[in-house]
Amino acid sequence: MSYDLKISGGTIVDGTGAPGRRGDVGIRDGKIVALGEAPEEAARTIDATGMVVCPGFVDIHTHYDAQVLWDRMLTISPWHGVTTAVMGNCGFGIAPTRPEHRRLILQTLENVEGMSLEALETGLGGDWGFETFPEYLDVLERRGAAINLGVLIGHTPLRMYVMGEDAVERAATDAEVARMRDIVRDALEAGAVGFATSKAITHWGYAGKPVPSRLADLEEIEELASPVGEAGAMVQVNVGPGFYLKELSSIARRTGRWISWTAMLTGLFGPGGHRKQLARTAELADEGLHIVPQVACRPLNFEFQFEAPFPFEAMPMFSQLSAGSRDARLAKYRDPAWRQQVRDTLIPVLQGWTDRTTIAVYPPEPALEERNLAEVARERGVDATDLALDMALATDLKARFRTAVLNTDEEAIGEMLHDPNTVLGLSDAGAHASQLCDACFSTHLLAHWVRETGVLTLEQGVRALTSRPAEVFGIADRGRLEVGLPADVVVFDPQTVGAGPIRRVNDLPGGADRLQSEAIGIEAVVVNGVLLRHRGIDQVDPEGPLPGRVLRKGRASASGRLAAE
Secondary structure (H helix, E strand, O other): OOEEEEEEEEEOOOOOOOOOOEEEEEEEEEEEEEEOOOOOOOOEEEEOOOOEEEEOOOOOOOOOHHHHHOOOOOHHHHHHEEEEEEEHHHOOOOOOOOHHHHHHHHHHHHHOOOOOOHHHHHHHOOOOOOOOOOHHHHHHHHHOOOOHHHEEEEHHHHHHHHHHHHHOOOOOOEEEHHHOOOOOOOOHHHHEEEEEEEEEOEOOHHHHHHOOOHHOOOHHHHHHHHHHHHHHOOOEEEEEEOOOOHEEEEEEEHHHHOOEEEOOOOOOOOOOOOHHHHHHHHHHHOOOOOOEEOOOOOOOOEEEOOOHHHHHHHOOHHHHHHHHHHHHHHHHHHHHHHHHHHHHHHHHOOOOOOHHEEEEEEEHHHHHEEEHHHHHHHHHOOOHHHHHHHHHOOOOOOOOEEEEEEEOOOOHHHHHOOOOEEEEOOEEEEOOOOOOOOOOOHHHHHHHHHHHHOOHHHHHHHHHHOHHHHHHHHOOOOOOOOOOOOOOEEEEEEOOOEEEEEEEEEEHHHHHHHEEEEEEEEEEEOOOEEEEEEEOEEOOOOOOOOOOOEEEEEEEEEEEEOOOO
16 A cells, blocks of 8 residues: 555645646555545545645644643644744743742633633643743653644743843843843754744733833844844734834834734724834835734634633733732722723723623523624613623623624625735634634634635645645744645635534633634645544544644654654
8 A cells, every 4th residue: 555545636736826637646654645646545545536635734823832731632723723932032931940939830821811710720720841941842752742842932921031020110221132042043953933922011910010011122122132143033023012014114123033922903993093004014015024913813802700801911900910919919900990981991992892791601690692782781771880790790700791802894805815924823822712713713713704795715725734834933834835845735615614603611720711712614634644634523632642742943853753653
């Protein structure tokens, strides 16, 4: 038999944007050995008649850094065709971390990424098995994962590692910056795909303090990013006040490398404002600067409780409550003067939030669930903000609300997806697990933007999910179907592919909850030649050897297999 696996009779869309063509794919020893014609027999054959055969999807914006250590299957990303995930975005991660700082790092993730502290502590246990970033990569290889992993070294754990709790209080000294730069260089040498940081005003960590990276000045960030030029790596950033295209241009000129920033979303720049940002991005590209905004293909829908109201954390009057007691928070929620201040000082992206908000969970009156908050308030003759806070208080802050914060302008989203200087990202898979589920972005893109609206052709949609994100993040051997490349392959039905309804499950460590979406129309997912999923069912033992690899410097090394062979 010439092939370990053959996928026959499908429409091959190779990820480059080239027109699809009917043919077969032959796979042997983890690589593609035949493309178009594959006449020999195979140990296993998948009939792809009527289906699309394309490269595995590359998700460049995940936060699986902790979850991968208790969930080697990286649910739910492979369900939706993702075969490569990049972790460590926005400067967050769990390495390097000294033992005495572990709880502070987890509390930071709890606040800024909406992760359950109990789930994090239960899932990671007392002995993480690593302290440095290179040790973390080694642990990933030893433990194993279902899909390929690229890892960014994050500014927040790096700052905490060098500066301790001073990291959330002050600027770094020259000596501390030099030490951090050396650690970044070591991480890149060990295989990090880049350096990541954040200045976003929504990023608040433990005790109501800004995350460590927000205390860094531009000189510090430039110094820490400088080794990526030598290493041929990239920089990922979350922009914020005083840290946008001008500052990113300075870093790009100094390093000569790609920078991807989070995120260009509708509603951030005012009506039509995205066009100005796209025009400026094109000007920078003409100057030879690869400063690439990440765009999302779904509205940013957050399901939240007033226990941890993430959509409002950009407002100081909310973020400051994190530093106080729960009783103090409850008192503010009851205070009519405080409520009026909320109405008077809403930031622009939250204007009209009650009109975009659905009551998701309200046990005292289940009939109100899935109804619009503003509509219910009008029926009852009360202010909608008052109603939301009264519902929260009546349930000990357990009531849940779902609101579309950003990215609700369909026309603008289509323009951004079409722009040659953007990249599809921001799934946030692994983060905000109880608040949103955008790990299904890939199947949503294929269903909504390709099949339903026709905004993207099939070939454009597949390229957006495969070779384009791989190009931006320097993942050299993924994102294309080509003889000799690793066999990461997805087979899907273009007539049915999509994301299923969002549902809440309690499957995180300690019984913590999260939101999930089943994939529809994904026939098969292949990682490094191994059939990982077929017709929605895992084909590998989650406790046994798994096919993913650590993509050190964007490639799988000979020692990079993530499980014992």
